[in-house]
Amino acid sequence: MENDEQISKKDLLEITNISYGQLYRWKRKGLIPEEWFIRKSSYTGQETFFPRNRVLSRIEKIKNMKEDISLDDLADVFSPVQDELHLSPEDIVKRNIVSHDVMKMYQNYHGNTDVLDFNAIRSAYILNKLIAAGDIGLEEGKSLLEVLQEGMILFGGEPSEVFLVRKLGIFSCFAVSPPGRICMDKGARMIGRINTAAITEELKLKMI
Amino acid sequence: MNTTANGDLKIDGNGSAPGGAYDTVRINGTGKITGNVSCRMFRINGSGTVTGDLTTDDGKINGSGTVDGNIDAKKCKINGSAQIKGGIKGDSLSVSGSVAIGQTVDVLHVKLEGSAKISGDVKAETFQSDGSFELNGLLNADEITVALYHLKSKAGEIGCGKINVSMATTGFSILRSIFTLGQYNPILEADTIEGDDIYLENTVAKIVRGNNIIVGRGCVIDLIEYKGNYQKTGDAKVQVEKKI
Incomplete structure (x- = not known):
């Protein structure tokens, strides 16, 4: 449905000013879904791309919130699974x-x-x-x-x-x-x- | 075999038992548990098999063990050899000897001494290997420490905060030379390595990307992209270096 253009990992890190360590930590915690890591081959070999709008808004949210909420709580927020609430x-x-x-x-x-x-x-x-x-x-x-x-x-x-x-x-x-x-x-x-x-x-x- | 009222399961000698919920499960000798088992403490001394999933607070295999399903263990220690057909989840995994894992490892602290073969991805906060490991997917950990001995280690991709790959400094060890079977090839091979702080020795990779990168002796790397500091020492071979 969403007609999202894509952004390379390199550009993503530069625009958002986050490090590889942060990106991989958020991936481990499930804050950035596995499906958003899109592998493509490029002239330098393998490159990873992301759905641009979605990943940028997600990272903005993580950056704004991470100080007062633990990463695990945050993972719950982004999880598509409905809460037992x-x-x-x-x-x-x-x-x-x-x-x-x-x-x-x-x-x-x-x-x-x-x-x-x-x-x-x-x-x-x-x-x-x-x-x-x-x-x-x-x-x-x-x-x-x-x-x-x-x-x-x-x-x-x-x-x-x-x-x-x-x-x-x-x-x-x-x-x-x-x-x-x-x-x-x-x-x-x-x-x-x-x-x-x-x-x-x-x-x-x-x-x- | 003896199942006591307080829910312990003990197999001495040779025997088999059904799965279920127990307090302590202990196999001394050769034992087989059919189905899923969950318990507070799990011990194999000798050789044991669980045909389903194993859920435990504290698991230890001394000798050899096979789990056909997944392991969910706060603490899991393998001394000897183990084959896990599913994945492992938990707080700590420590292996002395050899292990084969069929699916994903999602454990906070992973410590490997000996050899490990992992078919899925690895997610960890700390990942430490003394010996060799082979994994086809992504090794994703905050801090990775790899000491290379005799055999080749391999990962599809590595993503991390910090990685340190170096040649082991300890001397000759009989146990380790048995594992190598005469093939001396202490390198780490990976398609891509990405991290904030990267120190590499004896590493063969297509792409290394990071903030601060030091490549040392024995490295063969096609492309390095760095943001902060970059240093090449020893006889490292790098085809293309790019500052971003």
């Missing part, structure tokens, strides 16, 4: 992950539950984010929650992207499991695009 609706509101009104709406839709698992928290968090930004209205949130839930069943834990579109004022949304391309009706306008993996990271950081 459960929170009660009250806690979620108290921790400012989701506002009171959105939580109420979530419960209206899903029924009252004592605890929410990580995926449920994430759905509520996405909803909260979009409503707070004014991208969608409360009613429209229902169809979003539906798509998030269906997507979870369909794609399992794999990262996916959710696209929000509006045509003649009518809201609709759909989830895509990468890699995939989309082509839309010209009258439709894309109003938002949510990367679930990025949201997962963001949310985990809030929950540490």
Whole structure:
């Protein structure tokens, strides 16, 4: 899905000003995923490349955070595996992950539950984010929650992207499991695009 | 064979037992454990086999051991020879003798004396080898210390904070000369070596990249790329040197 250009290891170290030792340490700890190390042969022999945007933003995050969080905790944040984390609706509101009104709406839709698992928290968090930004209205949130839930069943834990579109004022949304391309009706306008993996990271950081 | 109420397993002489959870597992003689075993302490004195995974706080093989699955051990010590078909995970691995590991080694502190053959990658904070090792994948460790004796050591790629490769200074040892089988070739061979501080002797590599690099006697290197200091001593042969 992400049309990422690539960056060589040499350039990466120079731009980010990190050393080989750091890069390999972060690789050992799983902070930089194995799949991002792309081997290619070049005129000097083997060279390693990385997906440019993703690796640069990841390294920026690691550099900004590493002082107050241990590398192992950080590895958890970046791990695509869903945490065994459960929170009660009250806690979620108290921790400012989701506002009171959105939580109420979530419960209206899903029924009252004592605890929410990580995926449920994430759905509520996405909803909260979009409503707070004014991208969608409360009613429209229902169809979003539906798509998030269906997507979870369909794609399992794999990262996916959710696209929000509006045509003649009518809201609709759909989830895509990468890699995939989309082509839309010209009258439709894309109003938002949510990367679930990025949201997962963001949310985990809030929950540490 | 004797399984006591408090969950110890002991095989004296010749015997076999099923896997499971135990406090102490001890094989004195020849023993085979079928399936996965998890225990606080694991000992083989003689020869032993585990046909599944081994999970233990404190594992020690004196003699010979075979594990068909993976080892997850806080402490794992091998005196003699061992064959692990899976990988090893844990805090420390120490080998005196020889070991063959089928998959990845993910252990904080690795110490090898003798010979080791590893089919997967190695991830460690410290990696120390006195003797020879052969690994096809990536050796990724914060600090790597390699003392070369008689036999060739080999890694696909090496990535580290600090690496020191040198000829062993100790004199003749009977045990070590037995391992070499008459082939005297004390070099380290690798495709690429990348690290912050690199000191190499008797190393043959295509590319060496790093911040501070010193190449000493016996090195044959196609390309060196350095950022900080670079020094060539002894009879080192370097085709191309580039400051970045």
